[in-house]
Amino acid sequence: MTETEKNNISYILNELGEERENYFNAISPPIIQTSNFAFNKVDDLRKAFENEASTYLYSRGINPTVDILRKKLAALDAAEDCLVFNSGAAAIFTSILANVKAGDNIVSVNKPYTWAQKMFNDILPRFNVTTTYIDGKNIENFERAILPNTSLIYLESPNSWDFALQDLQAVADLAKSENILTICDNSYCTPIYQKPIEYGIDMVLQSATKYIGGHSDVVAGVLSGSKEMIRKIFNSEYLCIGSGIQPFNAWLLLRGLRTLPIRLERITNTTKKAVSYLKQHQKVEQVIFPFDESFPQYELAKQQMTGACGLLSFIIKATDIHQIEKFCEDLQHILIAVSWGGHESLIIPKCSSIKHEEFDAGNSDHCMLRLYVGLEEPEYIIKDLEQAFDKMI
Ligand SMILES: *Cc1c(COP(=O)(O)O)cnc(C)c1O
Numbered sequence: 587m588t589e590t591e592k593n594n595i596s597y598i599l600n601e602l603g604e605e606r607e608n609y610f611n612a613i614s615p616p617i618i619q620t621s622n623f624a625f626n627k628v629d630d631l632r633k634a635f636e637n638e639a640s641t642y643l644y645s646r647g648i649n650p651t652v653d654i655l656r657k658k659l660a661a662l663d664a665a666e667d668c669l670v671f672n673s674g675a676a677a678i679f680t681s682i683l684a685n686v687k688a689g690d691n692i693v694s695v696n697k698p699y700t701w702a703q704k705m706f707n708d709i710l711p712r713f714n715v716t717t718t719y720i721d722g723k724n725i726e727n728f729e730r731a732i733l734p735n736t737s738l739i740y741l742e743s744p745n746s747w748d749f750a751l752q753d754l755q756a757v758a759d760l761a762k763s764e765n766i767l768t769i770c771d772n773s774y775c776t777p778i779y780q781k782p783i784e785y786g787i788d789m790v791l792q793s794a795t796k797y798i799g800g801h802s803d804v805v806a807g808v809l810s811g812s813k814e815m816i817r818k819i820f821n822s823e824y825l826c827i828g829s830g831i832q833p834f835n836a837w838l839l840l841r842g843l844r845t846l847p848i849r850l851e852r853i854t855n856t857t858k859k860a861v862s863y864l865k866q867h868q869k870v871e872q873v874i875f876p877f878d879e880s881f882p883q884y885e886l887a888k889q890q891m892t893g894a895c896g897l898l899s900f901i902i903k904a905t906d907i908h909q910i911e912k913f914c915e916d917l918q919h920i921l922i923a924v925s926w927g928g929h930e931s932l933i934i935p936k937c938s939s940i941k942h943e944e945f946d947a948g949n950s951d952h953c954m955l956r957l958y959v960g961l962e963e964p965e966y967i968i969k970d971l972e973q974a975f976d977k978m979i
Contacts, residue, residue, distance in 0.1 A: 603657030665810035674793025677807030695722035758786030796927025926958035
């Protein structure tokens, strides 16, 4: 098989890592639901202790079901290797913890994922690691922010609320010239629509809870990078924190992966229709979606992403918070819930994290709603939005 064939998405999702002759030629791989593995010889056990990264010893380390998944996810990211975690948050925490020491500085984009912010703001300062937040839309902001002790640049492109992008190639080039490690949260795009490693980003992570799982039934995360980096993290933080994915959840992700491209294709097409519908609606002030011509970084989005899927934001014309709350509650099919990437359409208003007395209808941020477009028929979703808009006074 040629290298090109090995990078083929169909090969990765259907064949890579699957050694059916080892399990009765079953099409669906087994869930090796075991905590530990036995040895015939003490010397074999001794060797396993010395090399836990490639010996089945204990499932906090490696596990055969998880290994199949790792091969596929690493290949999708165009990475040499990856680790799969019990959550996206665990992937974030581990990747950062593994790459900072006391006295270091991190340069992060503004408003990264909530629990990354929590780590930067509350946990790392206890260990004398500081974080400088910047508007990542502009490469000069990175150049200005870098300090002699900056060891890490943390990216999230696009952001999952306002979809702000960073020029991945430019940031990777800058970071390399300064000997700084780069990590990018790629949850929005998945590796189907963006491969940060191909632009020179060192490590890429994503919440597999979203599109990889795809059915709102598993929480998981992926961290990909070089063989050397993944091996280093496996032997220390990964085994220490002990937040690796469980075999059953790994199996659910393998199942999700089989249909990933087709789910994304469907969602992408429906999202286009939802964006067009919202853009023409008189009660909508603005639609924010990276693949819409009106998006300020549309050109960059087209340049480094091959697609955008189901997540978009819109600003509703409301005069008070109750109108926004009522709009969400009037939806008959679109559910009010966090997360995204599953089969079901979802909505979450920004005002759900704002106290009533602090709400300001003049602040467009307060009037923002995030819609996730799921796998339903496009008309079903649009009709639902329509009837909720109609009830607005
Ligand atoms: C959901 C999410 C995460 C965290 O993933 P979990 O699987 O929920 O822990 C990280 N980054 C982004 C952008 C997310 O949307």
